[in-house]
Amino acid sequence: MQFHVRQAAPEDLPAIQRIYAYADACHLAALPQFFRESEGPARSDAYLLEGLRSGMAAFFLAESADGEPVGLMHLVERAAPDIPLFRPRRYVVIEGLVVLPEAQQRGIGSALLRQAEAWALERGIAQMELSVWEFNDVARRLYERMGYATLRRGMWKELAGSAEEADG
Numbered sequence: 001m002q003f004h005v006r007q008a009a010p011e012d013l014p015a016i017q018r019i020y021a022y023a024d025a026c027h028l029a030a031l032p033q034f035f036r037e038s039e040g041p042a043r044s045d046a047y048l049l050e051g052l053r054s055g056m057a058a059f060f061l062a063e064s065a066d067g068e069p070v071g072l073m074h075l076v077e078r079a080a081p082d083i084p085l086f087r088p089r090r091y092v093v094i095e096g097l098v099v100l101p102e103a104q105q106r107g108i109g110s111a112l113l114r115q116a117e118a119w120a121l122e123r124g125i126a127q128m129e130l131s132v133w134e135f136n137d138v139a140r141r142l143y144e145r146m147g148y149a150t151l152r153r154g155m156w157k158e159l160a161g162s163a164e165e166a167d168g
Helices: 010-030 045-053 108-122 137-145 163-167
Strands: 003-007 057-064 069-079 090-099 128-130
Touching: 003 069, 003 108, 010 045, 010 057, 010 069, 010 090, 045 057, 057 108, 069 108, 090 108, 108 128, 108 137
Parallel strands: 090 128
Antiparallel strands: 003 057, 057 069, 069 090
């Protein structure tokens, strides 16, 4: 599959929502204890437009040869908290990387990651961070192949007798 990557614009909102809807359905199916269905988009157009217009964020779309959006990258520039514990630093967080099923395993995720890294370097930022859910083996393998390493680990435990069980 031939494709190209470009920066998204406000008129791309329907495509961004459609691609995120696919990712949200995957997360809901894998982890229903954390994710729920929503009436309408999980991210408001206002939220996405804020990111599209922000100088501290970017969205990139991967498009097939016929111009159909098949992948999405959402990036946000962040800074370490200004407290003595942390070294001052700026870094880019990958908020979302999604490739639709019909376009997976064709180099689109790698191309989006390279675009994200180029965006960070253009801003003078040399560190990237991301979070990935443990169930997402395909994404974890992609990130590892592209040189990303585990920095910290999130853990959880569901307690017996929790408030949710009491409500049921």
